[in-house]
Amino acid sequence: MLTDRQMMILRMIVDNYVISAEPVGSRTISKQTDLGLSAATIRNEMADLEELGYLEQPHASAGRIPSQMGYRFYVDHLLMGDTRLSGQEITRIKSLFTERIGEMERVAQQTALFLSNLTQYTAVVLGPQVYDTTLKNLQLVALNDHTAVLLMVASSGQVYNRTVSMPEGVSLREMESLVRILNARLSGTPMYRIRSRALEEITHEVARHMRDYEEAVHLLDQVVTWLESDKEGKVYLGGATNMLLQPEFRDVHKAQPVLTWLERHHDVMEALRSDESTLQLQVRIGGENDVQSLHDCSLVTATYTIGGLPVGVIGLIGPTRMDYARVIPLLGHLSKGLSDLLTKFYVN
């Protein structure tokens, strides 16, 4: 176990390194501390901390930097109740969510921008994806003789749309009655059960309204498949290029993998979804990330909820040398605000 003094030194080293991005020397700590310890004493402690695995030395004559384990200890034990957000910042966060909700799309995007602007890191927001959502309504709007738009509204308020071209031999009227039947029979059905219910209960009824049985079944199948298909939430990025501001990514070859990974929204989603748990806040430091490209990064995520159910994730990606003391409470407040807003709207 670490002594109080060691903890204090570790903490100071992290705090310093987070700001300066340069190895921290014993003299620096000695001057900042008010315990009146000399650099030599600090040096001894630092050597011990290194031996214990909390610190590293880039090269023999340099200062120390925190190891992954050092950051982990810092986050887990040295940050208790240490909120470095100014009161001003907290009110600013709150005010972000007072306005109308409008389009969820916009809320997510703005949250990402807000986060990245405030932190100089890269923000990631996973749009809400409600698992126990039900089908609310289906609409067909004809554009012309052979094309129509199929609209689907989920109970969570999400809207999905798809342009369909009418199959040969199916009239608009037939299509409309198909949709009417689906609406009557399926609204209220959980999304994941749509397919089975549709095939069990409705095939025959649909077929009755259409001349071509084969075509009817085929069409129904297509529509239903789409309805149930994975409507994976979207990924919203903010400040991806902030990555380039960080000294550790000044070299293009360091930055490239991360930025490229960020471009593959599907992978990003997968990585973040896995953190979407009842655990409100997750911190993954360096190698703790499963994703290879993030081994030099830290990922801090918070889950937001609707009516207590986790539906999405907001997060920040930066170098392992991240300002955890600011980032963690920031994400906490923000996810709280977002959850409250969404709950107010969509629960009742």
Add this chain to the structure above:
Amino acid sequence: MLTDRQMMILRMIVDNYVISAEPVGSRTISKQTDLGLSAATIRNEMADLEELGYLEQPHASAGRIPSQMGYRFYVDHLLMGDTRLSGQEITRIKSLFTERIGEMERVAQQTALFLSNLTQYTAVVLGPQVYDTTLKNLQLVALNDHTAVLLMVASSGQVYNRTVSMPEGVSLREMESLVRILNARLSGTPMYRIRSRALEEITHEVARHMRDYEEAVHLLDQVVTWLESDKEGKVYLGGATNMLLQPEFRDVHKAQPVLTWLERHHDVMEALRSDESTLQLQVRIGGENDVQSLHDCSLVTATYTIGGLPVGVIGLIGPTRMDYARVIPLLGHLSKGLSDLLTKFYVN
């Protein structure tokens, strides 16, 4: 005016530099040409071309690179009918647009990815924005007692949605009749005329169906404002990080402004919209770009159309040392394919 030989040399220099990204020397050209000219002769011609402004010398003892003017001449006069796409590539482009259209969103995104993968540059796609589009249909789907989703389908097939919270004192039924009236009176109206027509013709009728006149007018105003509000097309990027692959952007400080600019979708849109003209293809080389951040880049854009009307833009951004000979016909084919697909769907 340039002699044939000068043109040929200029052309070879551009072709070489595009590939190697290194200044081209006289010996290189001399060996590649089959006219049997010595390096010295080439050198004389190169000196002339430089004096005329078509070439530049990074420093005294280096080879030549094309100037902005050189690229311009190359694009305008040396590229006639020079299609360097393989037959395979052309069929691949065509096959990209044979499938169902599904969601326009996806088509745009995939086009961007396809373009960036094929070229190693950054692709930009401006989602379709139809100016003379009309209102097709309006739908209100209630989610619960105080929240509903308002859907709008435009004649171009685009779908816009917005979550609205019911104002105090307005019942769902009132809201529904408002939407019914709007549908009856406004469908078929050009988007830009919605506001004036609504205010002129409908206010009274709406008020008749609602208890609170003030509230009715206010609500109508809100909805109508949203309907007419600028539904600006979205921007889809592909391969933004490809920028970092280019030697000229190996230095983070060179790449950062461009990537940051690309993140501001609104600015990107503005820049590309201005190229959306009857002119099918636009090439903006280096300083020809109005945007300061693109002064070291070239932007090649092609307009795509629906039924002959320009509605969107696809483009590629790369270093001025861009492979115009490939990029230009590529964008040509792609915009053609996209136009055909969209026209087939949405015109009738």
Add this chain to the structure above:
DNA sequence: TGTTAGCACTCGATCGCATCGAGTGCTAAC
């Protein structure tokens, strides 16, 4: 036993300097 001053040592960063070589411009000859 913990703390500290002193000191030799390490090692990256920076600078100057020599070298190398691709490529040029110029001149004179063909």
Add this chain to the structure above:
DNA sequence: GTTAGCACTCGATGCGATCGAGTGCTAACA
């Protein structure tokens, strides 16, 4: 008009000297 020859330029590369921040170790001190 073309070309061979040649001196010259200038970035790139490599090497060694120097500098300095920071260390580890030792010995003295409280």
